[in-house]
Amino acid sequence: MGEFALIEWIRKHQKRRRDVVLGIGDDCAVINVSSDKLCLITTDMLVDGTHFDLKKCAIRDVGRKAIACSISDIAAMGCQPTVAVISICFPEHTTKKFVRELYAGIWHISDKYAIEIVGGDIISGRGPFCINVTMLGKDNELKPILRSGARVGDKILVTGKLGGSILGKHLSFEPRLKEALVLNKNFTIHAMIDISDGLSADLNHILEESGVGAVLDEDQIPISPAAVKLSKKTGYTPLYHALSDGEDYELLMTLSKVQAKRILSSDLLNDVKVSCIGEIVKSNGIWMKSSGGNIRPIKPHGYEHL
Structure with a gap:
C-alpha cells in the first residue's frame, strides 16, 4: 500500500467530530474553536536518511527546514501560523553542540515568522535522528483555501x-x-x-x-x-x-x-x-x-x- 492509498484508507475509516471543519485530505486540518475563529493544525516528520543526510548537511539547516515545512503547509491554506510543538528522537550519545546547533536553526526561522515553540517531547534511541513538528495557525478572519475548490475554466x-x-x-x-x-x-x-x-x-x-x-x-x-x-x-x-x-x-x-x-x-x-x-x-x-x-x-x- 502506497502513502496516498494508506492516507485515503485511514480517511475513509475515520469518524468526524462536529467541530472538525476539515479533516484528512488537505495541507492542514481546520477546527472550529468558536463561532468566528478557526484553528489550523499541521504536522511534519523528518528523518535522517530520508528527508536529509546529516553526513552532507548541517544540523542547523535541518532545524530550520523542520519549521519551514510546517509554515509552508499553513501558507498553502492562506492563513497565519502561530505556535508549534516539537518532538525529537536523538540518537544515543548526541552531543550538546549538536542540540544547540539544531535549536539555532529552529529559533532562527521561528523568530523570523513570530512562531513560539510551546512544548513537545524529547527521547533518545538507537535509530536515526528524527524530528516532528506540529504547528497551529489561525484564520485571522480569512477563509482557508482548500484543495477541493478548483473549477472548470480556472x-x-x-x-x-x-x-x-x-x-x-x-x-x-x-x-x-x-x-x-x-x-x-x-x-x-x-x-x-x-x-x-x-x-x-x-x-x-x-x-x-x-x-x-x-x-x-x-x-x-x-x-x-x-x-x-x-x-x-x-x-x-x-x-x-x-x-x-x-x-x-x-x-x-x-x-x-x-x-x-x-x-x-x-x-x-x-x-x-x-x-x-x-x-x-x-x-x-x-x-x-x-x-x-x-x-x-x-x-x-x-x-x-x-
Whole structure:
C-alpha cells in the first residue's frame, strides 16, 4: 500500500467530530474553536536518511527546514501560523553542540515568522535522528483555501521556478507565507497547495479533491537552473525534474481567468515570479500540451514515502 492509498484508507475509516471543519485530505486540518475563529493544525516528520543526510548537511539547516515545512503547509491554506510543538528522537550519545546547533536553526526561522515553540517531547534511541513538528495557525478572519475548490475554466498559477531542489533548495527554501497571505487577502483563490511532493503529484491532489482535470502548457512550466543542472547528471529532461521533483515548496493555485490576470499584472507579490501554466478542464487526469498543440496524457509522479 502506497502513502496516498494508506492516507485515503485511514480517511475513509475515520469518524468526524462536529467541530472538525476539515479533516484528512488537505495541507492542514481546520477546527472550529468558536463561532468566528478557526484553528489550523499541521504536522511534519523528518528523518535522517530520508528527508536529509546529516553526513552532507548541517544540523542547523535541518532545524530550520523542520519549521519551514510546517509554515509552508499553513501558507498553502492562506492563513497565519502561530505556535508549534516539537518532538525529537536523538540518537544515543548526541552531543550538546549538536542540540544547540539544531535549536539555532529552529529559533532562527521561528523568530523570523513570530512562531513560539510551546512544548513537545524529547527521547533518545538507537535509530536515526528524527524530528516532528506540529504547528497551529489561525484564520485571522480569512477563509482557508482548500484543495477541493478548483473549477472548470480556472487558470493554474505557480510561484517561483521548479525542479532540482535536492541540489540545495530543499534545505534553504523560504516558505511562501507572505505571498500566501497577500493572495488570500487580495484575490479569490479557488484551490491551493504547496509543492512538496512534486508539481504533477501535488496538482493531482487538487484534481482528485475537486473532481476535475488539467491541461498544462509545456512551454510555460517554470524550470529552475537547478533542474537543468541536475538533468545533466540524471539523464532526465529539465521538464521531467520540474514536474516530478519534490520539496520546491512553491504555491500552486487555481483561480478564475479574471483573477489570474489580476495577479499576473499585480505588483503585490514583489519580486516573486508567478507563471500561468495551464487550465482546469472537465476530463479527469493531467494532460500536457506541446508548443505544436499536441496533447498527451501524463502520469502524476513525485515523492511518495511508502
